[in-house]
Amino acid sequence: MSAKWTRFLNRLYARLSRRQRAAVGFVSQPEPRTIGSFARGRQLVAGNILFAGYLVESPTTGLWEVDAPSAAFENDRQGFAWLDDLAAVGDQAAREKAQQWVWGWIEAHGNGTGPGWTPDLTGRRVIRWINHAIFLLRGQDKAASDAFYRSLARQTWFLSKRWHATAPGVARFEALCGLIYAGLSLEGKEELADPAVRALSQDCRNHIDDQGGLPTRNPEELLDVFTLLTWTIAALHEAGRGAPQAQTAAVERIAPTLRALRHADGGLARFHGGGRGLEGRLDHALAASHVKPHPTAGLSMGYARLAARRTSMVIDASPPPQGRASWNAHASTLAFELTSGRRPLIVNCGSGVSFGREWRRAGRATPSHSTLCIEGFSSGRLMPVAEGEAPEALTETPTDVPVEIVEISDGMRFQGGHDGYRRHFGLTHARTLELSFDGRGLAGEDMLLAMESGDKRKFDKALDATKLRGIGFDIRLHLHPEVDATLDLSGAAISMALKSGEIWVFRHDGTCTLSLEPSVYLENGRLKPRASRQIVLSGLATDYATRVRWSLAKAHETAVAVRDVRMDEVDYGG
Numbered sequence: 115m116s117a118k119w120t121r122f123l124n125r126l127y128a129r130l131s132r133r134q135r136a137a138v139g140f141v142s143q144p145e146p147r148t149i150g151s152f153a154r155g156r157q158l159v160a161g162n163i164l165f166a167g168y169l170v171e172s173p174t175t176g177l178w179e180v181d182a183p184s185a186a187f188e189n190d191r192q193g194f195a196w197l198d199d200l201a202a203v204g205d206q207a208a209r210e211k212a213q214q215w216v217w218g219w220i221e222a223h224g225n226g227t228g229p230g231w232t233p234d235l236t237g238r239r240v241i242r243w244i245n246h247a248i249f250l251l252r253g254q255d256k257a258a259s260d261a262f263y264r265s266l267a268r269q270t271w272f273l274s275k276r277w278h279a280t281a282p283g284v285a286r287f288e289a290l291c292g293l294i295y296a297g298l299s300l301e302g303k304e305e306l307a308d309p310a311v312r313a314l315s316q317d318c319r320n321h322i323d324d325q326g327g328l329p330t331r332n333p334e335e336l337l338d339v340f341t342l343l344t345w346t347i348a349a350l351h352e353a354g355r356g357a358p359q360a361q362t363a364a365v366e367r368i369a370p371t372l373r374a375l376r377h378a379d380g381g382l383a384r385f386h387g388g389g390r391g392l393e394g395r396l397d398h399a400l401a402a403s404h405v406k407p408h409p410t411a412g413l414s415m416g417y418a419r420l421a422a423r424r425t426s427m428v429i430d431a432s433p434p435p436q437g438r439a440s441w442n443a444h445a446s447t448l449a450f451e452l453t454s455g456r457r458p459l460i461v462n463c464g465s466g467v468s469f470g471r472e473w474r475r476a477g478r479a480t481p482s483h484s485t486l487c488i489e490g491f492s493s494g495r496l497m498p499v500a501e502g503e504a505p506e507a508l509t510e511t512p513t514d515v516p517v518e519i520v521e522i523s524d525g526m527r528f529q530g531g532h533d534g535y536r537r538h539f540g541l542t543h544a545r546t547l548e549l550s551f552d553g554r555g556l557a558g559e560d561m562l563l564a565m566e567s568g569d570k571r572k573f574d575k576a577l578d579a580t581k582l583r584g585i586g587f588d589i590r591l592h593l594h595p596e597v598d599a600t601l602d603l604s605g606a607a608i609s610m611a612l613k614s615g616e617i618w619v620f621r622h623d624g625t626c627t628l629s630l631e632p633s634v635y636l637e638n639g640r641l642k643p644r645a646s647r648q649i650v651l652s653g654l655a656t657d658y659a660t661r662v663r664w665s666l667a668k669a670h671e672t673a674v675a676v677r678d679v680r681m682d683e684v685d686y687g688g
Contacts, residue, residue, distance in 0.1 A: 120279050124233075127275045128226035134271045136264035137300040142352070146245045147345050147402075149395050150198030154639075158200055159207050165190035167468030169641055177215040178222045186468060192230030193238040201246045209249060216243070216250055217258060224265045226272075233276045234285035236269050237292025241345070244299050267303070270296040274306045277313070281438065282321050283328065284335050284342075290314045291342040298353045314346065315360035326367030327415030329439035331432070333375045334388030336415065340368045341399045348402070369405035372396060374414035375428060377453035383417065383428035384451065386435065387442030387465045389638050418519055420526045424455040425553030430483075431517045431530050434494055434508050441505035442467070442478075445494035447512045447532045448545045449483035452556065452666070457612040458594040460484050460666075464636035469643060477636050478508070481590060486543050486560050488587045488655075493534030493543075510537060525550040539585060540564045540572030541655065555667040560589055564658040573658065584654025589662060591620070591649040595635045599647045601628075608649055609669070617669035626653035626662055 157164060161173030166186035172179075182188040190196070200212040223230055230239065243250070243266060251259055270293065277289040290310050297307025321328065328336050343365050347357040375383050380397055381390035416432030429450040435443040442465070452460040463482035466473030476482060480492040487493075494511035512532035520527050531544040546559040564573040576585055593599055598611040605628055608620040622628055633648035651662060 123279065124231055124276060125226075127272050128231035131226050131268035131272045134264075134267050136260055137267040137270075137302060139263065139301055140244075140247065140299050141301055141304075142299075143248065145352070146201065146249075147348070148195075148198040148201075148242060148245050149392060149398055150196075150200070150202035151392065152199075152202045154196070155199035155201075155203035155208055158196060159203060159211050163191075164639065164641070165196075167639070167641060176218045178218045188229055189235060192228070192235045194242040195238065197242040197246050201249050204249070209252065212246070213250055213254065217261065220261050220265045224261070224268070226268070231272065233273060233280045233289035236273055237277070237288040237290070240266065240269050240273065240292040240296050241288075244295055263300075266296065266300060270300060270303055270306060274310070277310065282317065283330065283439075284338050286317055286321075287314070287339050287342050290317065291346045294346050295349055298349050298355075311350070311358060314343075315358040318343070318360045318364035322364045322367060323415075324367070325413065325415050326364075326369070326371035329435055330386060330442065331416050331435050331439075332386045332388040332442060333372070333382040333384075333415070333417075334391050336368060336375075336388075337372060337382060337391050337396055337399060340365065340372060340403070341395070343368075344399055344402045365403050366405050369400060369403050370408065370410045371414040372400065373407060374410060374419045375417060376426075377428065377451065377458065378421070378424055378426040379453050379456045379458065381453075381458070384462050384464045385417070385428075385430055385446055385449075386444050387467065389464065412519070413517070418517060418528050418530070420519075420528055420547065420549040421553075422525065422549055422551050423553035425452065425549065425556075427452045427547070427549060427556070429528055429530070429547065431515065431528070433513055433515050433532075434511045436511075437507065440508040440511075443494075443508040443511075444478045444483065445480045445492040445508065445511065445534070446483040446485065447493055447515060447534060448530055448543060449480075449485035450547065451484065454553075454612065454616055454618070454668075455614055457596070457614050457616070459597060459610065459612065459618060460591050461594050461635065463592055463634055465638065466636045466643070468638050468640075469636065473636065473643065475506070481588070482592070484591045486545070486562075486587055486589045488535050488539055488541065488543075488562070489585060490588075491535070491538065493532065510534075522548065525555075535562075536569060536572070538572075539576045540569035540574075541585075542569070556665065558664045558666070560662045560664075562587065562655045562660040570658055573655075577656070582656070584656040586652070586654055587660075589626070589651040589653075589664070591666075592633050592635075593647045593649065595644045595646040597647070599630055599649070601630050605629075618666060619669055620649055620664065620666050622651055622664040623662065626651040 163170040163172055168183045168187050170180050200208045273293040280286040280289045290313055293310040294307050297303045350357045413431055418429040418431040420427040427450055430446045463477050466477035480487045494508045496506040497509045498506050512534035514533045517530040526549050528547045531542055533542050535541045541562045541564055544561040548557040564570045596613055600609050602609050610618045629650045631648050631650050633646045634643040635646045636643050
């Protein structure tokens with residue numbers, strides 16, 4: 115009933131927005147801040163519309179005549195982030211396409227109808243319209259300009275009435291920042307900005323914690339919030355108004371967290387529904403924040419970072435998000451990603467949201483992450499919020515995740531554990547990762563322990579169910595699709611070649627069976643999952659303590675510094 119009431123009020127205020135008078139113009143010339151993809155822009159100009167994993171080839175028809183194949187596709191086109199891509203191309207053909215689609219939306223939905231009248235999508239859309247107003251209005255007559263300003267005024271008024279209906283998090287930030295942006299930019303709308311500025315400050319205090327993190331623990335979502343806040347602060351300064359202390363403090367807390375979650379290649383760690391982020395966007399946002407780098411200790415939004423020379427590691431070192439924040443959460447505790455220079459090596463499969471319900475569920479499971487998994491079970495369970503419907507909350511997750519990060523004689527050591535398997539098997543997973551100071555070697559150790567008497571009884575019961583064969587487990591290390599892996603030394607090692615020319619070798623202590631198996635790499639914006647490989651160490655736990663040691667090291671013949679000059683071809687297809 116609450117969701118239905120929210121939709122009803124959104125539709126009501128969208129229609130009431132028709133009564134609003136058009137804005138006269140901009141207070142000052144808008145400064146574009148959003149970054150688009152030139153490659154995606156060229157695809158759009160050619161009529162290849164790729165949103166949320168769906169490709170629609172439409173070289174001549176307008177964007178709004180296309181039937182949306184999914185709700186995610188509809189949200190992507192209604193949010194107008196594609197306008198950044200067309201502006202990145204910037205030529206006459208791109209401008210004409212952008213103008214056709216913007217004024218097409220005004221004609222089809224500008225009177226308050228359609229699925230795009232939600233506060234978060236409206237905020238996202240308004241920001242893009244204002245950012246690219248000069249690009250859009252060039253060559254347009256007075257009637258078209260009046261329609262543009264009239265639609266902006268209606269959307270701004272709608273935001274002022276409905277921003278509070280969004281859930282706390284990135285949706286609320288989008289709605290509020292869109293309202294502030296419009297209030298400061300449009301003549302005659304200045305009074306709408308003040309309540310939004312106060313509300314945004316309150317959300318910064320309530321929903322950005324002391325570590326500079328969000329309850330969802332989604333790194334890409336944190337980047338979205340960080341970018342919105344830096345845009346808003348810049349807009350306030352340009353309007354001759356100081357930014358509230360709560361907003362600047364939030365930016366100062368988030369910046370070091372994002373730096374900790376950034377791999378050596380500049381991309382974000384892919385955890386809890388987040389992707390790598392658009393190329394260059396993270397560096398651009400950090401530069402725009404003017405927050406200088408400084409050393410950080412401990413965890414950042416629940417993640418541990420180990421880095422040396424050209425090698426970076428990010429480890430999920432905290433319990434997964436809870437409640438509403440867990441709707442995109444993954445059962446990835448103690449999983450890690452490793453990048454060498456510009457080349458990702460060890461990854462997680464990623465979020466399958468854009469590939470449908472089953473891929474979404476598969477991407478959230480523990481076997482899709484570079485960590486240990488017992489008997490194919492995840493360290494958490496997916497529970498539908500409503501029977502048989504998405505979203506699904508993550509429940510029965512680890513609650514006790516002790517960690518320690520220390521400096522040792524030849525590098526850095528991470529030690530952690532979690533109790534996600536105690537409920538069913540009485541076992542605690544403990545993991546140690548040691549990265550050498552030169553970044554050329556990683557030593558790993560995974561242990562399964564039944565420590566308390568109650569845990570030992572559960573383990574004995576689970577062991578009896580296997581007729582004393584042993585409780586099976588797998589240690590999985592998923593490889594990036596561009597890694598060329600080969601099983602060597604009669605199955606005792608795996609060599610991995612990167613496009614940079616580096617060679618890495620995986621070895622283990624011989625207590626498990628080593629194999630190289632198929633995997634997938636789930637990447638937003640592609641038509642289908644990419645095929646990849648995974649290293650799998652398979653063993654049996656037959657006692658109260660089971661230990662497996664393994665290592666990952668650069669081959670001796672590889673130079674300390676490899677000049678990686680090969681340019682990647684951008685491909686948003688399959």
